[in-house]
Amino acid sequence: MHDTAALAGRFERVVGPGRVLTAAEDMNGYQQDWRGRYRGKALAVVLPGSTPEVAEVVKLCAELEMAIVPQGGNTGLTGGAVADGDRPVVLLNLSRMNRIREVDVANNSLTAEAGCILANVREAADARQRQFPLLLGSVGSCEIGGLVSTNAGGTGVLRYGNMRELVLGLEVVLPDGRIWDGLRALRKDNSGYDLKQLFIGAEGTLGVVTAAVLKLFPRLSVSATAMMALAGVREAVDLLRFMQEQIGNRIEAFEILSREQIEIVLKHGHGLQSPMALDAPFYVLMEIADSSPQWDAGAELQNLMEAAFERALIADAVLATDIAKTERIWALRHNISESNKRAGFTVSNDTSVPVSRLPAFIPLVTGRIEQQVAGAIVCHAGHIGDGNIHVIAVLPRDVYATPEQCEEAAARVNLIVHEASVELGGSISAEHGIGKMHVERLERFKPVLDLDMMRAVKAAFDPAGRMNPGKILRA
Amino acid sequence: MHDTAALAGRFERVVGPGRVLTAAEDMNGYQQDWRGRYRGKALAVVLPGSTPEVAEVVKLCAELEMAIVPQGGNTGLTGGAVADGDRPVVLLNLSRMNRIREVDVANNSLTAEAGCILANVREAADARQRQFPLLLGSVGSCEIGGLVSTNAGGTGVLRYGNMRELVLGLEVVLPDGRIWDGLRALRKDNSGYDLKQLFIGAEGTLGVVTAAVLKLFPRLSVSATAMMALAGVREAVDLLRFMQEQIGNRIEAFEILSREQIEIVLKHGHGLQSPMALDAPFYVLMEIADSSPQWDAGAELQNLMEAAFERALIADAVLATDIAKTERIWALRHNISESNKRAGFTVSNDTSVPVSRLPAFIPLVTGRIEQQVAGAIVCHAGHIGDGNIHVIAVLPRDVYATPEQCEEAAARVNLIVHEASVELGGSISAEHGIGKMHVERLERFKPVLDLDMMRAVKAAFDPAGRMNPGKILRA
Numbered sequence: 026m027h028d029t030a031a032l033a034g035r036f037e038r039v040v041g042p043g044r045v046l047t048a049a050e051d052m053n054g055y056q057q058d059w060r061g062r063y064r065g066k067a068l069a070v071v072l073p074g075s076t077p078e079v080a081e082v083v084k085l086c087a088e089l090e091m092a093i094v095p096q097g098g099n100t101g102l103t104g105g106a107v108a109d110g111d112r113p114v115v116l117l118n119l120s121r122m123n124r125i126r127e128v129d130v131a132n133n134s135l136t137a138e139a140g141c142i143l144a145n146v147r148e149a150a151d152a153r154q155r156q157f158p159l160l161l162g163s164v165g166s167c168e169i170g171g172l173v174s175t176n177a178g179g180t181g182v183l184r185y186g187n188m189r190e191l192v193l194g195l196e197v198v199l200p201d202g203r204i205w206d207g208l209r210a211l212r213k214d215n216s217g218y219d220l221k222q223l224f225i226g227a228e229g230t231l232g233v234v235t236a237a238v239l240k241l242f243p244r245l246s247v248s249a250t251a252m253m254a255l256a257g258v259r260e261a262v263d264l265l266r267f268m269q270e271q272i273g274n275r276i277e278a279f280e281i282l283s284r285e286q287i288e289i290v291l292k293h294g295h296g297l298q299s300p301m302a303l304d305a306p307f308y309v310l311m312e313i314a315d316s317s318p319q320w321d322a323g324a325e326l327q328n329l330m331e332a333a334f335e336r337a338l339i340a341d342a343v344l345a346t347d348i349a350k351t352e353r354i355w356a357l358r359h360n361i362s363e364s365n366k367r368a369g370f371t372v373s374n375d376t377s378v379p380v381s382r383l384p385a386f387i388p389l390v391t392g393r394i395e396q397q398v399a400g401a402i403v404c405h406a407g408h409i410g411d412g413n414i415h416v417i418a419v420l421p422r423d424v425y426a427t428p429e430q431c432e433e434a435a436a437r438v439n440l441i442v443h444e445a446s447v448e449l450g451g452s453i454s455a456e457h458g459i460g461k462m463h464v465e466r467l468e469r470f471k472p473v474l475d476l477d478m479m480r481a482v483k484a485a486f487d488p489a490g491r492m493n494p495g496k497i498l499r500a
Numbered sequence: 501m502h503d504t505a506a507l508a509g510r511f512e513r514v515v516g517p518g519r520v521l522t523a524a525e526d527m528n529g530y531q532q533d534w535r536g537r538y539r540g541k542a543l544a545v546v547l548p549g550s551t552p553e554v555a556e557v558v559k560l561c562a563e564l565e566m567a568i569v570p571q572g573g574n575t576g577l578t579g580g581a582v583a584d585g586d587r588p589v590v591l592l593n594l595s596r597m598n599r600i601r602e603v604d605v606a607n608n609s610l611t612a613e614a615g616c617i618l619a620n621v622r623e624a625a626d627a628r629q630r631q632f633p634l635l636l637g638s639v640g641s642c643e644i645g646g647l648v649s650t651n652a653g654g655t656g657v658l659r660y661g662n663m664r665e666l667v668l669g670l671e672v673v674l675p676d677g678r679i680w681d682g683l684r685a686l687r688k689d690n691s692g693y694d695l696k697q698l699f700i701g702a703e704g705t706l707g708v709v710t711a712a713v714l715k716l717f718p719r720l721s722v723s724a725t726a727m728m729a730l731a732g733v734r735e736a737v738d739l740l741r742f743m744q745e746q747i748g749n750r751i752e753a754f755e756i757l758s759r760e761q762i763e764i765v766l767k768h769g770h771g772l773q774s775p776m777a778l779d780a781p782f783y784v785l786m787e788i789a790d791s792s793p794q795w796d797a798g799a800e801l802q803n804l805m806e807a808a809f810e811r812a813l814i815a816d817a818v819l820a821t822d823i824a825k826t827e828r829i830w831a832l833r834h835n836i837s838e839s840n841k842r843a844g845f846t847v848s849n850d851t852s853v854p855v856s857r858l859p860a861f862i863p864l865v866t867g868r869i870e871q872q873v874a875g876a877i878v879c880h881a882g883h884i885g886d887g888n889i890h891v892i893a894v895l896p897r898d899v900y901a902t903p904e905q906c907e908e909a910a911a912r913v914n915l916i917v918h919e920a921s922v923e924l925g926g927s928i929s930a931e932h933g934i935g936k937m938h939v940e941r942l943e944r945f946k947p948v949l950d951l952d953m954m955r956a957v958k959a960a961f962d963p964a965g966r967m968n969p970g971k972i973l974r975a
Contacts, residue, residue: 132857132887154745175690176694182688205949205953211852211930213657215653216942217973218957218972219700220954226694243745273750379604382607412607450685458690459691481960486956
């Protein structure tokens, strides 16, 4: 049955001619992740156009005893959408399912198919005077199915929650090909187990998410941005709580950058300049925003910063009074990855701890990395309001010259960060998920009982282990 | 083994003398729900004082092949904490586990044991300049374990979400007696399946919730309340969206009352008076509030109502300018149950539909009930921002004189409401859960696949069916 042409023919009868790729050059872009770190081999890439087609493909895979790797925009960072191991695998890419089925303005909800690109969903909401608030770097290419399946985070979590909190309903093709219609658009529903929760963040290991009902919010109409210099991480946490007391949840973003990180961005960021002196160890980029048209956000932020200065929470601050200045502030944040890449070999982490533990966590990991990884420049950037800090070690290329040296140092950095995070009640993966990358790490750091319970869920919904094998849990 | 004294002795060795009740008069208050509608027979009521004691009791029950009914404040409305059927059952009441283990102000979180009463949790947060926003009628007696297990709703859902959105972590004793320590206090954690979601809203059918980490919010410092007269339900939905555009999520409560409901409250509410003329079909009670001390909520609400009046969203309005007037407005809402009870036999429902369907749903159910249940006065009250309307039929006692007549009419009302709700994409239980009351109703209205999936979850975690049998799913 692994006669490729015969196989392709069977899938083509479901999804139509040209929708099944089997030639290496056609499959190439689908078989590896966008950073080129993970590569897997699929028998075919199948491109369904509707939920019934997905269901038929899944049934056919069940009949043929083939595994399925669901894929959206393929923008993940942990190899979750790439085939793993030697098992015959069909790569099911949902990008053709890109229809926004409904915008229900009065219900503040929108129903999108799995293949809808995030930017398009945001635009569709905006066109109806609404906002879909999820925002992350890959906004122009990541897709709803993947965002649901990885419980995506980003910069808006402080105010709006993770993707889990933004989903009202789901449509899922189960491993046996049955279509579960959980496309509810309700804010309150206690009629039995909340089944959609199973599939959110399951990384495609329990079924294929084909559509979602998403929450919408009032569109923002005013905003103001500032950059503030702080004496330490504790001051950043205190500043956040002070700001929340003053303006409730109108804080749209609250990001921290260490001075070392900003210095790298300024050195390697192609002519970027700092809006303020770099004489403090940490900086907060803060945006406040609201739908309320009559709110003078700029004046409010000015007052808030003066009050924070009086309370010794901040040492210095600059308010962006125009778009150019706002962009200059945010450019520091958005040029981190590229600048770090130019500065050396970059090892980036995605951990979280309780916000109250950040003042202990950051010096702890910094000290350990500096001690154990010679020459490493340790930077911190992240969503401090959620406890989600990206600890980044930049390794100078003159010290870390060979791939082996880099790999060895990266492994050491990751272990230090993961251990410190778990020591302080944190997570080894805050927003990127487990995918293929962290399967062993999860086995090491999760309690045995947690793993047992996860395997029980997996066995209940995918007893044959055909859905995205080798992701989250060992195949 | 059902020698009661011997049985009590074995449990007493775990929980201590006096903590196992077997005499009918001692068990009475635990064996029926607070309204006296459901009654079940337990072999013993066991009162553990710690999580290890719960685990030992659960293990002992497993050994003795006894079922367990977990119980908190016993304030539920669907019989979820009362024994069902003839199976030997131990009633496990967690009220002694009432310790607040930790308040982490910098993390905005609080760890409470299952037996903590909601009012005490709210006070503990308040004492630390924080707010725990869940609020419902039984605030003085309902307990955290029950609130988690029923995914409680209430008046704060519009702004803060259901209990599910307020839980960061859980501790659960599994049906085999193992203790799952999921007491994480993280805002972002994508390290595998989010296991706590399984137990939230599971009504004790998958394990015993023994503690929870809850989200805290800044404490509110300003508020204003108003009552507004509206031409219809559509205007109420439009008014809500307009208000959200103007002040974002600073809307603390947005409740609707039909004129018929207010008239009953005025007639039977022991001297209550309406703050405004009753010449409109619907009234909205709205409260806006925020932590922001410098916000003039009263002036803002005055301006908002003027703007709403200009847009013809409201016909008339009254702003509460002092505490007495505020209480006079809220007294209309809080006296519904008692007033209705004096007015006749009351049949109350707890359904939800998408908010956009409320303008269709309310006249639909009203018309059908008036047509099919002679003499019924149909009232509406509820959380319109969440689509959760309590449709209430008050049956005059001169027409509905016997218990049989009342029961028959109640069944007809419930069926009408459930059918209309499901027709419009809604739920048969918005916030009260399924318990024992709606098990058959769930089988009738939930798709077979949903029930199959629920049973798969149940079988994976409680294969022997010993956890709260007969609740949500048929035993």
